[in-house]
Amino acid sequence: MTETKLVEAAAKGDLESFGVLCEKYYPALVAIACSVLKDHHLAQDATQNSFAKAMVALPGLRNHKRFGPWLGRICRNMAMDMATGNKRHIAGMDISQIQAEQKSDDSTEAVTEAVAALKPGEREIIYLRYYNRMSYKQMTDILGLSKPAINGRLKRIKVKIADHLKQNGITEI
Amino acid sequence: MTMRREDFDNKLDSLIEKAIGADTSFDFDKWQEGHRGEISKYKAKSTSKSPRRPRSMVIRFAAAAGGIAAMIAVAVIMTIPDEPTEVAQYKPLPANVATIGRLNMTFRNGGLDAIEDFCERPVRTNGPRPESMTAQQLIKELEPENGSEKGNDYENHSNNNAYNHNNSA
Numbered sequence: 001m002t003e004t005k006l007v008e009a010a011a012k013g014d015l016e017s018f019g020v021l022c023e024k025y026y027p028a029l030v031a032i033a034c035s036v037l038k039d040h041h042l043a044q045d046a047t048q049n050s051f052a053k054a055m056v057a058l059p060g061l062r063n064h065k066r067f068g069p070w071l072g073r074i075c076r077n078m079a080m081d082m083a084t085g086n087k088r089h090i091a092g093m094d095i096s097q098i099q100a101e102q103k104s105d106d107s108t109e110a111v112t113e114a115v116a117a118l119k120p121g122e123r124e125i126i127y128l129r130y131y132n133r134m135s136y137k138q139m140t141d142i143l144g145l146s147k148p149a150i151n152g153r154l155k156r157i158k159v160k161i162a163d164h165l166k167q168n169g170i171t172e173i
Numbered sequence: 174m175t176m177r178r179e180d181f182d183n184k185l186d187s188l189i190e191k192a193i194g195a196d197t198s199f200d201f202d203k204w205q206e207g208h209r210g211e212i213s214k215y216k217a218k219s220t221s222k223s224p225r226r227p228r229s230m231v232i233r234f235a236a237a238a239g240g241i242a243a244m245i246a247v248a249v250i251m252t253i254p255d256e257p258t259e260v261a262q263y264k265p266l267p268a269n270v271a272t273i274g275r276l277n278m279t280f281r282n283g284g285l286d287a288i289e290d291f292c293e294r295p296v297r298t299n300g301p302r303p304e305s306m307t308a309q310q311l312i313k314e315l316e317p318e319n320g321s322e323k324g325n326d327y328e329n330h331s332n333n334n335a336y337n338h339n340n341s342a
Contacts, residue, residue, distance in 0.1 A: 013219030019201040026199035
């Protein structure tokens with residue numbers, strides 16, 4: 001069944017179709033939420049809340065072909081709301097600290113810092129690509145951008161990360 | 174050189190993945206258990222949602238009429254020439270021109286008195302007539318008398334009035 005048909009069925013109240021869509025988009029949404037919240041568990045919560053919000057609003061969705069970007073927007077807003085509500089929590093343990101808890105070698109730490117220094121939109125693309133190793137097709141579905149546009153942005157962001165590493169004296173990786 | 178760049182890219186990819194990568198799995202059944210309220214709302218909303226109402230005929234007709242009126246207005250505006258339209262010039266009648274000329278001449282010759290006399294002349298000529306006349310009187314009036322053309326000058330008029338008064342008495 002194509003995605004548009006799944007969305008149509010879900011909009012008519014078919015819970016099973018909605019479940020299929022949730023499973024498809026879950027990794028992408030967690031990546032988006034994590035790029036904002038910088039915490040895996042909070043990102044999962046944000047994603048699950050986004051599904052609940054999207055499910056209630058789905059019968060009112062007009063363009064079923066834009067389901068992915070629509071869902072991504074809901075999740076982004078949910079994560080931003082949660083970030084505002086959890087400022088203390090996130091301020092207490094920023095992204096570099098969170099990642100450093102698990103991975104402590106120098107170059108990984110430097111990459112984590114570089115990712116944390118990116119702009120929100122750039123960080124989102126990096127998370128979508130590397131959080132779950134998503135394909136360009138999956139990224140296209142959730143961002144509503146073309147493949148060349150995503151590829152161009154990804155290249156520029158990687159150059160930024162590489163520059164950050166060089167500035168921190170990491171020339172060999 | 175190209176190989177080194179590709180190597181660098183691959184290493185950077187794996188490093189970023191190592192830095193931020195995580196495994197995610199989603200259990201929809203478990204999620205349903207935690208969101209029963211939303212699910213019941215969703216089901217109620219999706220079953221009660223009525224199909225979009227078609228526009229009423231009145232609205233359609235009004236829209237069509239508005240469109241046609243706009244097209245007509247545009248067509249009219251497009252057909253108006255840029256040059257100003259000619260306004261018909263006032264052409265006075267020859268009789269009026271003659272009267273004005275005569276008044277002008279009269280004023281020059283005799284001033285306001287002459288103008289007054291000029292204006293009274295038609296009154297004297299066509300002035301008040303007796304209400305009833307006999308055929309004999311009418312013929313007499315039309316006959317030229319003492320050099321006057323019609324015999325209905327001011328004096329005659331006074332005589333006629335006197336005649337009328339006598340008759341009525």
